[in-house]
Amino acid sequence: LGTELVLELAPFGSMVDLADTLEFSGEAGLTLAHVECAADQVETAVQTLAALGWEHGDLRAQNVLVFAFHLKVPSFLHVKLGDFGSSCKYTRGESLVALRHELHNLCPYNQVSPPP
Numbered sequence: 001l002g003t004e005l006v007l008e009l010a011p012f013g014s015m016v017d018l019a020d021t022l023e024f025s026g027e028a029g030l031t032l033a034h035v036e037c038a039a040d041q042v043e044t045a046v047q048t049l050a051a052l053g054w055e056h057g058d059l060r061a062q063n064v065l066v067f068a069f070h071l072k073v074p075s076f077l078h079v080k081l082g083d084f085g086s087s088c089k090y091t092r093g094e095s096l097v098a099l100r101h102e103l104h105n106l107c108p109y110n111q112v113s114p115p116p
Contacts, residue, residue: 008080012066015079019061022071033074038064045081058083 012018015030015038022029042064049056056063059081068078 008067010065010067010080010082012069014082015061015064015066018066018069027071031074034069034077037074037077038066038079041077041079042081049081056081 012021019030042059046056046059063081063083065080065082066077067080068076070076
């Protein structure tokens with residue numbers, strides 16, 4: 001049998017999808033409080049990855065998945081970090097230049113510039 005990957009459904013899509021949906025529906029857009037709530041959760045995710053020795057490599061709004069949202073209650077927003085296709089494992093003390101070079105080679109279309 002083959003390997004199967006089961007993923008959790010993000011009912012609101014990404015942060016970009018949510019912002020677009022709100023814009024097209026005529027609703028008020030995301031508030032600063034929504035963005036701050038999402039940023040706090042993404043920061044925690046990135047810190048957790050770093051503590052485990054991982055670098056995400058493609059951090060952007062399209063890769064922040066929205067699982068709960070309420071227009072009037074910003075603290076109800078629940079996001080998770082997705083798309084680990086450009087992530088890489090590193091060891092403590094590894095050169096950040098080497099890490100940036102590895103990320104650029106994995107995903108050169110990203111905003112990760114190659115080291116000088």
